[in-house]
Amino acid sequence: MIQGTKNYIRFLWRCGRIAFVGDWRYYAWMGCLSIFILFGLNAYAKQLVHGLYVTGMSDQVSWGVYIANFTFIVGVAAAAAMLVIPVYIYDNKELHDLVIFGELLAVAAILMCLAFVTVDLGRPDRFWHLIPGIGKFNFPGSMLSWDVIVLNGYLLLNVHICGYLLYCRYQGRTPSKWFYIPFVFLAIGWAVSIHTVTAFLYVGLGGRPFWNSSIVGPRFLASAFTAGPSIIILALQVIRKVTDYRISDKALLTLRNIVQVSMLINVFLLFNEVFKEFYTRTSHVASSSYLFFGLHGYHALVPWIWTAIAFNLISMFILVLPMSKSLKYLNIACALAIVGIWIEKGMGLVIPGFIPSPLGEMVEYMPTLNETLVCLGIWAFGLLAYTLFLRMSIPILQGRISKSNEGAADDALFTKGPNPGNSIPDSSHAQTAHS
Amino acid sequence: MLENQKCKPGGCGGGGNSGMNRRNFLRTSGVLATGIAALAAALSPLRELTDQGSWEQFFQKHYKELSKDDMDKVLARITREVEAQYQIRPHVKDYKPMDGVEFVYCLNLTRCIGCRKCVHACVAENNQSRDPEIQYIRVLKMPHGSFDMEKGDHNYAPESVPEKGFFYMPVQCQHCKNPPCVKVCPTKATWQEPDGITVVDYDWCIGCRYCEAACPYFARRFNWTTPKIPKERLNPNMSYLGNRPRKQGVMEKCHFCIQRTRAGKYPACLEVCPAGARKFGNILDPESEVSYILKNKRVFIQLKEEVGTSPRFFYYFDV
Numbered sequence: 001m002i003q004g005t006k007n008y009i010r011f012l013w014r015c016g017r018i019a020f021v022g023d024w025r026y027y028a029w030m031g032c033l034s035i036f037i038l039f040g041l042n043a044y045a046k047q048l049v050h051g052l053y054v055t056g057m058s059d060q061v062s063w064g065v066y067i068a069n070f071t072f073i074v075g076v077a078a079a080a081a082m083l084v085i086p087v088y089i090y091d092n093k094e095l096h097d098l099v100i101f102g103e104l105l106a107v108a109a110i111l112m113c114l115a116f117v118t119v120d121l122g123r124p125d126r127f128w129h130l131i132p133g134i135g136k137f138n139f140p141g142s143m144l145s146w147d148v149i150v151l152n153g154y155l156l157l158n159v160h161i162c163g164y165l166l167y168c169r170y171q172g173r174t175p176s177k178w179f180y181i182p183f184v185f186l187a188i189g190w191a192v193s194i195h196t197v198t199a200f201l202y203v204g205l206g207g208r209p210f211w212n213s214s215i216v217g218p219r220f221l222a223s224a225f226t227a228g229p230s231i232i233i234l235a236l237q238v239i240r241k242v243t244d245y246r247i248s249d250k251a252l253l254t255l256r257n258i259v260q261v262s263m264l265i266n267v268f269l270l271f272n273e274v275f276k277e278f279y280t281r282t283s284h285v286a287s288s289s290y291l292f293f294g295l296h297g298y299h300a301l302v303p304w305i306w307t308a309i310a311f312n313l314i315s316m317f318i319l320v321l322p323m324s325k326s327l328k329y330l331n332i333a334c335a336l337a338i339v340g341i342w343i344e345k346g347m348g349l350v351i352p353g354f355i356p357s358p359l360g361e362m363v364e365y366m367p368t369l370n371e372t373l374v375c376l377g378i379w380a381f382g383l384l385a386y387t388l389f390l391r392m393s394i395p396i397l398q399g400r401i402s403k404s405n406e407g408a409a410d411d412a413l414f415t416k417g418p419n420p421g422n423s424i425p426d427s428s429h430a431q432t433a434h435s
Numbered sequence: 436m437l438e439n440q441k442c443k444p445g446g447c448g449g450g451g452n453s454g455m456n457r458r459n460f461l462r463t464s465g466v467l468a469t470g471i472a473a474l475a476a477a478l479s480p481l482r483e484l485t486d487q488g489s490w491e492q493f494f495q496k497h498y499k500e501l502s503k504d505d506m507d508k509v510l511a512r513i514t515r516e517v518e519a520q521y522q523i524r525p526h527v528k529d530y531k532p533m534d535g536v537e538f539v540y541c542l543n544l545t546r547c548i549g550c551r552k553c554v555h556a557c558v559a560e561n562n563q564s565r566d567p568e569i570q571y572i573r574v575l576k577m578p579h580g581s582f583d584m585e586k587g588d589h590n591y592a593p594e595s596v597p598e599k600g601f602f603y604m605p606v607q608c609q610h611c612k613n614p615p616c617v618k619v620c621p622t623k624a625t626w627q628e629p630d631g632i633t634v635v636d637y638d639w640c641i642g643c644r645y646c647e648a649a650c651p652y653f654a655r656r657f658n659w660t661t662p663k664i665p666k667e668r669l670n671p672n673m674s675y676l677g678n679r680p681r682k683q684g685v686m687e688k689c690h691f692c693i694q695r696t697r698a699g700k701y702p703a704c705l706e707v708c709p710a711g712a713r714k715f716g717n718i719l720d721p722e723s724e725v726s727y728i729l730k731n732k733r734v735f736i737q738l739k740e741e742v743g744t745s746p747r748f749f750y751y752f753d754v
Contacts, residue, residue, distance in 0.1 A: 038477040045480040051683045052642075053567075053660035062647040062657060122642020122657065122684025125493065129622040129641055136497045136623045136639070144621035144645050206742040207615060207651025286585060296585075358739075359573060359606055359653045360584035 007403070011170055014401055015392040022391065025242070030387065033380040040377010043370045044119055052122060055371040060363035061354040063120070065375055068346030070116035072227070073382070074198045075220065075345065077109035077154065079228015081191035082258050088184055094251040100165060100397070101239065102232055103158045104389040106191075110155040112382035119374050143201045150194045157187045162393070170396050171403045195220050202353065210287035210353045215273055220345075222266040227341040229255045229262070230334035235386075237327070245394050249327070256330055260319040263337060267316050270309075270344075290362075291352040298355070300364045304347045311340030485661075488682075497623065498636040498676070506675070509638075513679055520680070521664075525671040527679055530697035532630035538691055538747065539631070539718040539725045540702075541732075542605065545753040546712035549574055549596040549603030553704035553713065557607075560692060560703035561678040562670050564662030571689040572607040572704060573653060582736075607704075608633060608654035608689035609738060609746030616646035616655065625686070631747050632691050634676040642684040651742050655688045691715070718747075 022030075047054050057064045083102035086092035118124055129135035130148055139145040161183050168175040199220040202211035233255050240247040277288040289295045294302050318324045318333035356362050367375075395401045491512055495501075501509060510527045517525045554572045563569040575587035579600055587604070597603065614633050617626050624639040625646055647655040661683040673679040674694035681687050692702040696715070700706075705713040716723035732751045737744075 038473055041474075042477040042480065045478050049480050049483045051658070051660035057659070059647065059656055060653070062644045117643075120643065122644070122686075123640065123682075125488070126622075126639070126641045129497075129624070129639060136500075138621050138623045142619050142621040142645070144619065144643065148621065201645075204619070205615065205649050206744075207649060207739070283583065283585070354648070356585060357653050358584075358651045359575060359589070360587050361589045361653070 007171075008167070010406065011167060011403075014406070015396075018395060018401060019388050019391050026391070030384065033384040033387070036380030037377050037384065039373050040375075040380065043373035043377065046370055047119070047374065048124075052120075054368060056366050056368045058363055058365070060357045060361060061351060061365035063350055063354070064365055065346065065367045065371055066116050066120040068350040069375055069378070070113050070120070071198060071220075071350060072342050072345040073109050073112050073116065074151070075195055075224025075341075076228045076231055077106045077113065078191040078195040078221070078224045079232065080106035080158065081188050082225050082229045082262075083232065083255075084184060084188055084191075086254065086258075088181075088188075092254060094248055094254050097397070098232075098236065098247065098251055100162055100393060101236065101390070103162045103187075104393060105228075105232060105235065105386060106158045107155065107162065108382050108386035108389060110151055110158070111385055112378055113151055114155075115378045115381060116375075119378070143197060143204050146197045147194075147201060150190065150197050154187070154190050154194050157183055157190055161187060162389075166393055166396050169399075170401065192221065195224050202349070207358055208353050209284035211349075213273070213276075215269055215276075216349075219266070219269045219273070222262055222269055223341045223345060225262040226259055226266050227338050227345075229258045230337045233259070233334050234331065234338075237331070239390060239394070243394050245398065252327065252330070253325060256319070256324060259334065259337065260324075263312070263316045263319050266341070267312055270312070286356050286360075287352045290355050291348060295356065296362050298362050298364055300366060301347055301352060304343050308340045308343035308348055311336040312344070315340060492638060495638055497639050499626075510675065513673075513675070517669075517673075517680060521666045521669050523666065523669055523671055525669075525673050525679075527673045527675065528694070529675040530677070530693055532628050532632075533697065535719055536717045537631045537719050538610070538696060539716065539729070540610070540691070540748045541714040541725050541728045542748070542750050543710075543712040543714070543753060544602055544604060544750050546710040547574075547603045547605060548710050548712075549576055549591070549598075549601075550709065552707045552709060553605060556703040556707035557689070557692075559668065560670055560695070561690075562664055562673070562680050563656075563687075564658065564664060564681075565668065566663045567659070569656045569658070569662070569687070571654070571656065571687075572605050574603055574605045576601050577604055604750070605704075606652055606654070606738065607748070608691075609652050609744065609748040610689075610691065611744035611746050613744050615649040615651065615742075615744060619645045619649045621645065628676075630697070632693055632696075633688075634690055634693065635686055635688065636676070637679070637681050637685045637687065640685040642686065644686065646686060651739050651744060652746075655686055657686055658683050 043054075055064055055066075080102040083095055083099050087095050087099050118127070121127070130137065130145075132139065132149075137145050137148075139149070161180055164180050165175055196217050199217040202208070203214065203216045204212075206212055233252055236247050236252060236255075239245055274288070274292075277285050286295060290298065291301050291305050293299070315333045315336035318329050318336075324330045324333050351365050355364065489512070491508075495509060496505065506529050510529065513527050514525055517523065517527070551572075551574050554570050554574060557563075557571050558565070558568065561571070563571070573589060575584060575589060576591040576598070577584075577587045579602060591598075610627075610631055610633050612627075612631075614625075614627060617633060620626075621643060622639060622641055624641070625633060625635045627633050642657070644657055647657060658681050662681055664680065669680075670678060672694055674697075677690050677693035692700075692704075696702055701715055702713075705715050714724050714728055716725040718725055718729070720726060728751060729749065732753070736750045737746045738748070738750065
């Protein structure tokens with residue numbers, strides 16, 4: 001037992017150490033992210049002092065880019081399931097070794113979600129009121145209390161799965177199936193639940209007809225399963241570019257199939273919603289009118305939503321055409337999908353729900369600089385966390401850091417710096433990518 | 436600032452087989468110092484934090500879990516805090532609901548002239564922030580013949596009211612029987628009292644603003660920054676669930692002037708109304724004015740009946 005703990009602490013220590021080692025690109029990247037994080041912290045410190053007054057929010061538009069980003073990123077976290085399902089249900093071999101990158105992305109994404117919710121709180125000092133058992137948890141009544149449970153549960157599940165698999169690989173032993181397969185399947189269902197619950201946060205509000213629509217949940221999932229795997233496609237290419245970790249084109253193209261189908265469903269559901277709103281034209285069309293065309297002379301969101309729609313449509317066309325079998329076009333499609341869905345889930349879903357206000361008042365919303373800096377800080381934090389996770393896990397997956405080379409090997413490893421960038425073997429595959 | 440990321444102890448500091456030599460040590464410490472300095476600079480605005488609150492308040496339990504003794508201590512703390520801030524000794528009480536009472540509000544749309552006296556009386560009574568000013572009541576100027584609130588004017592400012600061709604509709608918390616705000620609150624910081632008043636525990640609210648999103652009546656107001664009230668304007672008769680001064684980052688709203696109505700008085704908005712458009716009372720008392728109105732007048736609407744909130748606030752016409 002004591003030896004086990006010792007081993008585990010040693011494992012953590014070595015992971016922690018490697019996180020601070022890399023080539024100049026690694027330091028430049030991490031340094032850049034740290035600067036953004038510091039600016040974000042500074043902006044958040046100002047917000048703590050002066051209140052949410054420093055944001056663009058008001059009593060009329062009481063949620064802004066914090067919750068918008070939160071909504072988008074919950075989807076990114078949920079998308080890890082899109083890597084897990086092919087592997088564990090359809091026994092896909094190509095993606096097998098990549099599952100862990102998806103799950104690490106989910107962990108980083110959930111950390112970002114928690115950060116976005118925290119910065120949105122007026123009284124973060126009272127967070128303990130939300131802790132079941134200690135505080136006063138309104139469960140099952142409040143959808144927000146469900147969200148607290150599913151998000152933290154999902155975080156724990158993924159931390160367990162990744163942590164366990166990596167530690168087994170480190171120790172050079174085969175993972176015990178009973179210790180992770182049940183959790184993998186639980187995590188698949190759980191991934192769907194985090195985004196469904198987040199959708200229900202909005203759907204459950206009868207006083208906001210723009211959100212109170214049963215299609216919001218399915219739309220959330222479709223857009224998440226488009227944007228999430230798109231991010232993974234891009235991330236995997238970065239990984240194979242800056243490290244010598246082998247990732248086959250076939251794996252990327254399998255993910256392409258997922259993005260392709262999800263994007264078609266996503267656009268189809270959007271079309272359904274647009275039809276229902278504008279064909280019937282009940283009084284509930286006001287928010288949609290404001291979003292798509294402007295209302296009573298207010299049209300701050302119009303350029304945003306049309307950009308999103310254009311991006312989504314272009315991305316969809318590229319994805320369905322054979323051209324996206326070339327990584328160059330696939331990357332463009334993915335980037336467009338990510339930005340398009342980010343706008344649509346953020347500015348396009350959260351903000352118009354508040355405009356016009358329930359009493360018909362038109363008050364627009366635009367994020368302030370301070371608010372934007374906080375958001376950038378959290379994004380930088382998420383990227384930093386994901387980079388760190390990858391920095392630690394890739395050498396373990398490659399067997400460079402393992403129990404067998406503990407001790408003397410460490411120094412050699414660290415002084416040379418197992419620089420991911422210019423390492424020797426197997427880097428040829430990166431060039432074959434563009435076929 | 437970039438420098439500080441280059442190295443952390445145990446990272447590149449550990450160069451060479453001999454462990455940390457002097458140069459490495461200096462470099463690592465330098466980098467670490469820069470990092471800490473950058474972090475301190477980033478967090479420096481926190482020095483301006485004036486209202487840090489007390490441990491006593493931090494560990495305070497939810498309203499419903501406070502014993503009589505606990506509540507006495509809490510009221511003493513609030514008295515101390517108000518006195519320190521405003522140099523006025525307040526009378527803070529925790530007014531309890533009366534048995535056999537369910538409050539209901541009736542508003543006569545025929546009579547309302549849109550003067551907004553209720554809006555300002557409410558602010559004065561309930562110690563809302565004056566800068567920025569928080570108002571619980573919103574009066575809409577509506578064109579005759581329509582009940583589409585999108586056609587309402589929130590910012591009307593003519594020389595005199597009423598104007599021809601319009602009617603006026605004040606909206607405040609409707610004290611719903613099925614309040615969506617209460618349903619969505621993740622910490623039960625807002626709830627419905629036995630006498631029908633929906634209240635907020637300002638010391639328990641975490642400021643997530645989910646209730647504000649859920650309310651179909653735009654009744655809730657958030658303290659986006661520290662509320663400011665001039666000393667001479669402070670109303671010293673306060674209640675825990677009512678008009679005691681609030682802090683930054685919490686939600687508030689109309690509470691039917693709990694400090695008045697639970698002591699047998701009318702709400703401030705009713706008392707000030709020059710047109711007699713506002714009626715308030717106990718619906719469980721068949722002799723009350725509100726009972727009479729609901730039985731005999733054309734009670735025209737519970738606002739947004741279709742959302743199923745079942746308000747205790749009724750609009751009616753004199754016909």
